[in-house]
Structure formats: C-alpha cells, structure tokens
Amino acid sequence: MDKIHSMPKRVGAIKFGLISPREVRKMSITPIITADTYDDDGYPIDMGLMDLRLGVIDPGLKCKSCGSRAGECPGHFGHIELVAPVIHIGFNKIIRKILRSTCRKCSKLLLEPAKKDEYLSQLNTLKEIGHLPETYVNEIFKEARKAKNCPYCGEEQLEIKFEKPSDYIEDGEKLTPTEIRDRLENITDDDVRVMGMNPETARPEWMILTVLPVPPVTVRPSITLESGQRSEDDLTHKLVDIIRINQRFQENREAGAPQLIIEDLWELLQYHVTTYFDNEVSGVPPARHRSGRPLKTLTQRLKGKEGRFRGSLSGKRVNFSARTVVSPDPNLSINEVGIPYEIAKHMTIPLKVITSNIDILKKYVSNGRLIYPGANYVVRGDGKRVKITEINSEELAEKLEIGWTVERQLIDGDIVLFNRQPSLHKMSIMAHTVKVLPYKTFRLNPSVCPPYNADFDGDEMNLHVLQNYEAMAEAKILMQVQENILSPRFGGPIIGGIHDHISGMFLLTRNEKNVNKNDALELLRKAEVRELPEPMGYDEVGDPFWSGKQIFSQILPKGLNLEFSAEVCMKCDTCKKKECEHDSYVFIEDGELISGTIDERAIGAFKGLVLDKIVKEFGTTRGSQFIDDVTKLAIRGIMRTGLSFGISDEDIPKEAQVQIQKSLVTAETEVSKLIAAYEAKELDPFPGRTLDETIELSIMQKLGKARDQAGNIAGNYLGLENSAVIMARSGARGSMLNLTQMAGCVGQQAVRGERIRRGYSGRTLPHFDKGDLGAHAHGFVKSSYKSGLNPTEYFFHAIGGREGLVDTAVRTSQSGYLQRRLVNALQDLEVQYDRTVRETRGVIVQFKYGEDGIDSTKSDYGEPEFVHKVVKSVTGKEVV
C-alpha cells in the first residue's frame, strides 16, 4: 500500500449571505484610493485599480500577495471606502418593505410580541419542510405595515413613498441613505428573524453600502491591443468612475461646499454604484462606453443565456471532442461510427501501462503522433506529461515502464459518444464503437438517422472520446445504440429502416420469385448467413431458385411468430388474412416469412413491428444484428431491381387528364352556383355561422373534394409499377398526396386555414374583379406541378409556402422553450429503491411510477395480452 489515492472531495453545501463592511475590509488586501491605473511608464500604480497585489494576469509575473503565477493566483480583493453610504440597487424592494414595517423612531417591527412569535414559528416550520418563505414573509410585512402607531413607543408612523430608482420620501422629505441605514441598524436581531432574514449572515443595514469591495484583476482582465494600447474591462471603467466621484465628494465635503452640491455628488455616487451593479435598471440611464455601447456590469455578466449561470456554469466546454460533416455508410453496423484518420490521430485515450499492455503501448509510442496508430503524450511516473515528437518517440518507447500513462490514439473498437444538436431527447447522444476509415467525414448507418434526426445534406455531428474505463463501461451498457432501439417515448423502435431500406425490402419480398443461387448468395453475402434454405423450385435447366421472401427469412431469428397487416394493406372490408390478394398480410412462422410484403410496418423506424418483436423477445444484440442485416440486404435488394424516379413517372394518360379537367370544371361550376346563391341571398347559413363564413366553408369543402377527386383519378392510373407509388405505398418516402399534386392538381392554397384573402382592397390581385369569390381569385391552384402553374397560381403558391416557413421558424423557438421548461421542472425526479418517484427534497410525486411501475419501453408487460399469453403457456388453453 504505497499510495492511497485521496477520495475526491465533494462540495456538500453552499451558504449564501450578505457581506458586512467589516468582512469587506478584512478580506481586502488594500484600500483603493487613486482612480489612475498606470503611471507614465505603464507600471501599475500602488493603491490603484490595477495594483499588483490584486492578482496577476500577465504571464510570467508573480502575484505580490501570494507569490503564484498567472493562472494559479485566484486574485485578491481590494476595497473602496465610500465617503457616504449608498443603497445597493438590488435590495430596494426589501429595504422599502422593512422601512414601511418598522417604527420610524425605535426601529421595532410594528407587530405585537405574540404575533411575532407566531410568525417566527411558522417560518421555522416552512424552512423545515423546505418551502420557500417568500410569500409568507410578504404577508408578515403586509400585516406590520397596517399599524398606524408603534405598539412599543407609540410614535405615529408616516407613509414612506418610494420613487424609482432609489429615493425614499417620508412625509415629503427625502430620506438619505445615512438615515435609512441608521434605522436599519437599530432593528433587533429577533425582529430581523421575523422578517425572514438571518441576522448572522445578513443584517439589513448591510444592504446599504459603506464600503465597496473591488474585485481582483482576474475578474476584470485588461487586454493589450495590437497597437500596444491597453483596453480595460467594463468593470474597471465603472470602478474608475466610482473612485473619481468618491474623491470629489470627499474634497467638496471637507471644503464645506454648499448642501446642494453635496447632494448632487451623493446622487452621482449613487448612480455610479447603481450602474456598477446593474446597468439595466429601469429609470436609470445606462452608463455607456466612449463608443456609445452600454457597459456590461455585474448583473449583465450573470444574466441570460450567455451569462455566467446559463452560459458558463450550466454549459461547459470540453476537450477530447471532434466535429465534422456526417455521411452514410450502410456497411457499418448501427453500433459503429466511421471516424476519419485525421481525427483519430488527434483524439487520445489515456492508458496506464501494465504488464499485459506494455508491448503494444511501446509500439504506439514509437509510432509517435504521425504514424497511425500511435500515441501523442506519455505521462511519466513522476507525473510529468511529455509530448511525443518524431525526435523523442523511440527514446520514450525505450524508457516506457509500468506505472506510466500513455495517451494513445483512437483505434477500432473504442467507445465514443456521438451527438447531434439539437439534443432533444436521450437518443440524441449515443455511444458508438469506433471504426477508423479514410476520408474526412463521420460515417454512420442510415438506420440511426431517425433518433439523431440527421440527414446528409451537410449536417455536422460531434464526437466525444471517453477518458476512463468506468465511463466507457457505463456508455457501453447504457448508451450504446442497440440499447436505445426502443424509444421510451412510445415504447417502440425509433431505429430502423428508412427510405431505400423499405423500398428495397418491399421490392425483394413482393416481386422477387426467381432468385438464382448466384444472386441469392450475392444478396445475403454481407449478412451473417452461411447456408441457403431448401430452394423454392428448379427452373427448366434444373438450377435451383429461391423467392425473395425466403431470402428475407434468412435474416429473421428462428422462433419468431408474428402476423399483422402491412402498410400497403388496402383495408378491405373483410380481411382474407393469409390469402390476401394484395399480398399485404404478413405472416411469419418460426422465423419464416410465409406471406405478405415487408414494408414500413415491418421494419420501418417508429413503426416496424418485426423489429419491435425481435428486440423485445430476442434482445438488443439480436435486434441490432437484424437491423444491420436489413440495411445490407435491402441495399442489395434495391440494386437488383433498381428504383428510379423521373419526370415521366408523373405522366398520366390522356383520358385521365380529361377526367381530371372535367371534375375540376364541375367543381368550379358548383362553386359559381354557390356564389350565385350567396349573392342572391338564398344561401342557408350553417348553424351559428354568418353567411360569409358559410360560403367560405362550403367553397373550401367543394374545392377540397375536387382536389381529392383529381388525386383519386390520377392515383387510379398510377399503379404499383410506378416507383413513386412504390415509395408512397410502402411508406419509404412521400405520400400519395405528393404524387397527386405532381400529376393531378395542386389544390387550394391556404393562409391560417382560410382561402387567401389579403392583397388589394376587395381582391387578392389586380387580375381579378373586386369582390370575386371564385376559386381562382382566392388561391385555388388548378394545375399540377408537372403541367406548371400560371402566374397567379404561382403567386398564391408562394404565399402558402411562405406561411409554412414562418410557421416552422416560430414553432422551433416555442417548442424549444417548452422543452427547457419541462426539463427544468422535472429533471430532479428519480425513482427510488422503494419504487416511489421523488424530487430532491424527498417530496413524493408518485407512489408508483406511471401507476403500475412499468418502464415505458417494456409497457407490453402491463397489457392484458401478456397475462393471456402467460396463462396460455402454462395451461395450454386459449382464454381470449
């Protein structure tokens, strides 16, 4: 036991309080008396704001107080003795309350002693439960304010008016901070307690400043510009102002200046101290820089998104991270991430040298940082970190011994975290296994796009390298992609086939009846399948052939039983199940696809039932292997048939076009009939609607129906031989609506759910008559995207499109804030060992999570079907 590592220290609690003048003086290293910072030689003036005893910021210099160098020295406070007290702007509200509820003569809280005791005990109970006393304290103040005369000395109480920013007026006379401070000073400690304050840490008179702490230079570093000129921090500027006025105030007072001037200077001092604390107080003009920019003072440093709390303390910057563009690679496993050599060479993992790894680490060290895989640093036994260079690599490898640490470069198999912003849910950061690859992008299996919400149009993603075994183990067990296939949001798979995977599987399992041995092996080459099943038949030459369904069955686990209707299901009145003529009833028995087509309902992300079942029944490892196999098989499947889409796929036959035209014309005439009826005032309004609303609604209805009809006509002529239809029907991409808009009719353009009405007075565009209610005048687009839009249609389409864009922009900010609020409110909740859900104070929020205690990814276990299944498996009897 030569060395026992000290346990890492933990901060147990942090106590807040006000700083007393005595404390300010005690912690101060020097009073600051001169407003000048540097002398003519550029040397800091003693007892000035840049006094060398306040800390060092220039590298190479040593602190005059503690002797440490820049970076080590935390800095030391100074102080300014204010000539007259000033009010701390942040405490105005409470000072006001205290003044109004204490006696103006004896400074006692204006409450009967019995009442005080009662309030005090209430406050203590509140503290015990962990509730904030704020509302209760306000009540106490309100109660105390009611007294007209002091119950102790009988003095009549006068009303105290408060005027922004910090004036207190009693009976027409302004109270000076000195007077206020005297009153506060006289309040007894017991009364202070009743006011919800702790007199040990915060006496009320400390809210009136008599001495101002000067923060160390490390808090307000100055920067040297290129020209050699020094540019001071905003806080320094503000402090200079305070010292100047303070000095002038003192001089004037000593010289016996008239009261008026003294008061002015006092007010000026108050202004500077106020803006030093907060430069955005309402009613106070902000202090400005010479350039006119408002100064960033203490409050501004803490506040807001980029402020100290949200910007620097809650969000921290890290090392060992990388960022680049992502691109797809279906040959990677979903658990892997492809990393460019370039990045792998810069990212390191520290490894302790032990007997079992010394040889390989020696190799890495001798490779240095240029030859991959190498190492970038070694930490010697004495704790010194040495950079490996081309010159010293061999020498360091030679010297390497047990107990040293080697920071080796990233290699295949390391665990890293991968992330894409915005990180909206826990699946936005997952652990992947490293696969070092050539080129300069991160590569990922397209199946993991849905959880990250990534695409490859230039998206960038971040990578974080874990630095110890504990972290790696935790990441691998809890965060690896395969552990996140099921989303806790809805308990289904969020990772699964997308786009080409679905159309590929669809083509393979629907149409392929004749796959010869060569092709079968080619299709299954990348999947872990080593044997082909019994062929479906033999062709005329006697060569065996297989069906696409058989090929797909090879990647299913044995023992999988499942039946459901596929996405392409026509929703017939009576389902013929296995005998479905559209081949859309999926039936899987013992890992064999007997009937049905594999599409989005089977393997798609969010919906894939086969995927769901495999993950839940065969485990996450089998699940991830299945997804890997699906991606590989689907890509080869789609390459076998080919799937392309072009402008000619939107062609519909002449007769269809005629039909569409006809139905649109009928709709238009119907609309004009409606308008005629409306104008003749013959239209019956809908109950509770005005006539104008009624006509709008009925026109919208009519035109909507017309668009649907046009779509149906176009759809009837576009069959499953059309690749766009294949994609839409199988759920791979797009919808039939998209297709009918391209081939048939685009339809009504809407703004806020209504037809387009804005524009000129009485009409949308000068092309139409005033008051024209017709379809064309209000944004009905009769043309299809293929045939092209006429100018007015194009314009209306742009209006509709713009609304969509605005909508998205507004939505992202709103939902972002909603998310932030939700997370902030719920983040401390945790399931305890007694299965209750509690927050940090121990308040029980739920006695059993979700009323049944079941994890949402395993919610199937709480369903009646599960009980039926268990009963059946034990008794062998069907109970449904």
Next chain:
Amino acid sequence: MAISEATIDSMLKDLPLPEKMVSVLREDAIKAKVSKKELEEIIDRLLEEYEYACVEPCEAVGVVSAQSIGEPGTQMTMRTFHYAGVAEINVTLGLPRLIEIVDARKEPSTPMMTIALEEEFSNDRDNARKLAWEIQSSHIEHLADVTTDMANMQLVIDLHEKTLIQRDIGIDDIADKLRDGLGATVHIPEIPDNQIVVRPNEPSYRELLQLAKKVHEITLKGIEGIKRVVIRKEGDEYTLYTEGSKLQKVLEIEGVDATRIYTNNIGEIYSVFGIEAARNAIIHEASETLREQGLTVDARHIMLVADIMTCDGEVKQIGRHGISGEKASVFARAAFEVTVNHLLDAGMRGDVDQLNGVTENIIVGQPIKLGTGNVHLLAKRHGLD
C-alpha cells in the same frame, strides 16, 4: 381440477402486481379453469416478468418524461383547428394548446364544454333545444333592434317576437333584467307590441349614450360567458357543445347529466371537482392534444407531468411561476430564469444550497446524484479489516 373463484381470489389477494393485471388474471383464471398448481405457476411467472418490466431504481424518469413530451413539440402544428366532429366550434390545438396546459392558465384561449343530458332531454330534440337556450347567453342584439331616440332621450328596444318565443323569454323578464342591470327607468308601453323603452334617470346625452352601450352587455338569459351552444346527435342521444365554459353554473341547471359533463378548462375542473380531477383533466387534455396531432406518447410521461403539477394540492405551472420557481436550490432557480433576483434573495435570507439536484451539481462541477451517479461501489481491501 378447477378451483373455486373464492380460492382464486384468496390467492390473488395482496399480490404486488398492478390492479389491472390482477383483474385480467382473475378473469382468465376463471375462464381457463386453472388448477391450484397452474395458478401458482402463472403467478410466479407473472411476478418474475413484472419485476423485469419495472423501472429500475435511480432511473431519471423526470428527464425522460420531459424529453418525451418536449421532443414531439417540434413536429406539431401551430394552427387552430375545428374540433373533431363539431365544425362550428373552434378549439386551439397543437403546440399552443400544449403550452397552455403546462402553463396552467386560469382560462384557456378557447374554452369549450361537452354537456351530456339526462334521459328526458337527451332523447328529445325540442327539450334539448330548450336546455340549450337555458345555457347559451342571450344578449339584446340577439333579440331586438335598439334605437337611440335622441329627441325623447330614450332607448327604444324593438323585440323580435319570433326569437322571443324561440328562446322562451318573456318581455317582462327582459324588462326586469334591464332594470336590474342598468339602474334606469324601464317601462313597457301599451302600443306598439313588443317594445321596451329605457330612459336614463337623469336626462343627459352622456347618460343616454352610456346606456346604449351598457344595454348590450347585459345577459338576458342563459349563462354569461357561454357564447354559443351547438346541439349534436351523438349515437342516439343529443349532446350539447358550448363555446365558453362555466362549469359551476352549468352543473346547477336541471337536466344536465353531471356525471358526464366535460370542460377543457382545467382551472374550473380544479375549483369545482378538486385536485385529483384536475390531474386527470391535465392527463386527458395533454394526451388528446398529442394524439390529435398523430403523435404517440406513453401515458406514463404525461402522468408524471400532471403529477408534478398537482402534487402540492394546487395546480402549479411548469415554469418560473410554478415548479421551477419553487425549487429548493438557489442555483437551480438562478440557472433557470431571473438569475439575479434569486441570488439577491438567497443572500438576504441566508439560504443554504444543499446541492442535491442536477443543475446545482453541474454548476459546482461534480457528478450528479441521479442514475449511475447515485450508486456507489465500495471495494473491500484485502489484508485490512
């Protein structure tokens, strides 16, 4: 060898399984005529599987729930749509509605009620219609033309007889209501029929004009705040849908089935039926909003949000004026919103931050006490005791 229902009940008693599962199991056991041994085995299996399906201790369920509700927010629409089924009534849906729910607003932007009726009303359209007029607020502009007679310094109200009969309001009722509401002289002249004349107490033009304005604000019949009532046949009974919501008042009306009444105003449900009802209303409203948008979110997440909003006995907002503003930790509050005020107050009160939550520990720079951070391993060192 089937066992009796009583035996099954005694065997199922006090099982640590959710009630739902136990009741299903009871039915199944009776149906399948299980033997004692079989039932024992079934129970063992279920217990084992249930244990597996339970959330693990230390799981950060709060964050998971928050993310599960927040994440689909990006996919929601912003628009107000018509209520499914009742085209006449507009209801806020999508993201704005979800925000409204978690904000715990006193009044939703589009309050709405669904009122089921007792039998004698629900089967008869005329009776239902009658009830609807009892509920829908009638104002003077619905019933009459109001003309300001400057010459004689009076308001002349010409009532539509047809509407009066339809809405079942008597002319005297209107006169009484006007008298109460306006505090002016109201009288019904003999000729012509259906006319009411209102005169200000003091003859001045200002008074008269004010009267003309005020007369429109008086609710003559029905419940103030319910702008419209729509009757629809749902299945084989008539149901009322209202625009505007006044739960307390509607409940007092004869013929309303108080057990099947609903409003989307959570605040009202809280004040009338109490906190548990409010919790259920939050769950129902939030899950309906999400479901309508075609988003599937597990009920457990919504329940947790509803529970944290209601666990103190009052409906609290998710945000600065509710849960986040009442956290025990100074740092957690400061890091959320209104940073400086929280720090100043903490200083003044001499608060102590116990560093138990997530934000506090991140700020201080140490591991958080959640999930893996809440579990510690102690290794026994050999050779030492």
